[in-house]
Amino acid sequence: MRTFFSSWPSAEGEIADEIYVPLNQLDYSAELSKIAAAGHQTVQVEVKRPGVTVRARRGYTAPSDADRARDRIQAALRTNVASTEIPLRLTTEPATKKGKLYEFGISIVFPAAALTFEDTQAGRRASADVSIAAMDDSGRMSEPSTDRTQFTLPAGANEGNSALQHKTMLRTRKGNHRIVVSVRDRASGRTGTARADVRVE
Numbered sequence: 001m002r003t004f005f006s007s008w009p010s011a012e013g014e015i016a017d018e019i020y021v022p023l024n025q026l027d028y029s030a031e032l033s034k035i036a037a038a039g040h041q042t043v044q045v046e047v048k049r050p051g052v053t054v055r056a057r058r059g060y061t062a063p064s065d066a067d068r069a070r071d072r073i074q075a076a077l078r079t080n081v082a083s084t085e086i087p088l089r090l091t092t093e094p095a096t097k098k099g100k101l102y103e104f105g106i107s108i109v110f111p112a113a114a115l116t117f118e119d120t121q122a123g124r125r126a127s128a129d130v131s132i133a134a135m136d137d138s139g140r141m142s143e144p145s146t147d148r149t150q151f152t153l154p155a156g157a158n159e160g161n162s163a164l165q166h167k168t169m170l171r172t173r174k175g176n177h178r179i180v181v182s183v184r185d186r187a188s189g190r191t192g193t194a195r196a197d198v199r200v201e
Helices: 014-024 065-078
Strands: 002-004 028-030 039-042 059-062 089-092 096-098 101-111 118-120 123-136 145-153 163-172 175-185 191-200
Touching: 065 123, 065 175, 065 191, 089 175, 089 191, 101 175, 101 191, 123 163, 145 163, 163 175
Parallel strands: none
Antiparallel strands: 002 028, 039 059, 089 101, 096 101, 101 163, 118 123, 123 145, 123 175, 175 191
């Protein structure tokens, strides 16, 4: 159960109070496990006090997993915000020219213990979303690309002392770029982000 409380607005600024009272006087309780993770949700607000008029939204649209991944990546590209639940080490290889663009390899390494593994016939397996995006000097951002990736540990391996690696390629133009990678464990929702500043010439 999670409860949010807010205080009554101050008496100063009647217009501001009139606008913000409906938001600032909300006491809300909900079991987070019962709140839908995505899609449009209907909201119904009822009050017991007679003579009170309720003005409320009729619903909201919760972000999808793709929306959340895009928001994490864009925040990390524009600011120093980072998710640290999964510690990531990001390295890049030298760029090579491919037609009008340049291509370089990206490697992400992180502890296997950061993901949730389950036993399968092929060994212990975990699933993660790996997202990547880039931003150049003028603030132009690529759309994040997300791969759902399966990681498998061989039988007998222990995730407590194992590391996982994910490799991918990125194509971009010449210039300075900030690269951000995000890894999200699909079972637990834990995330990690890492960034690297790269000059392609």
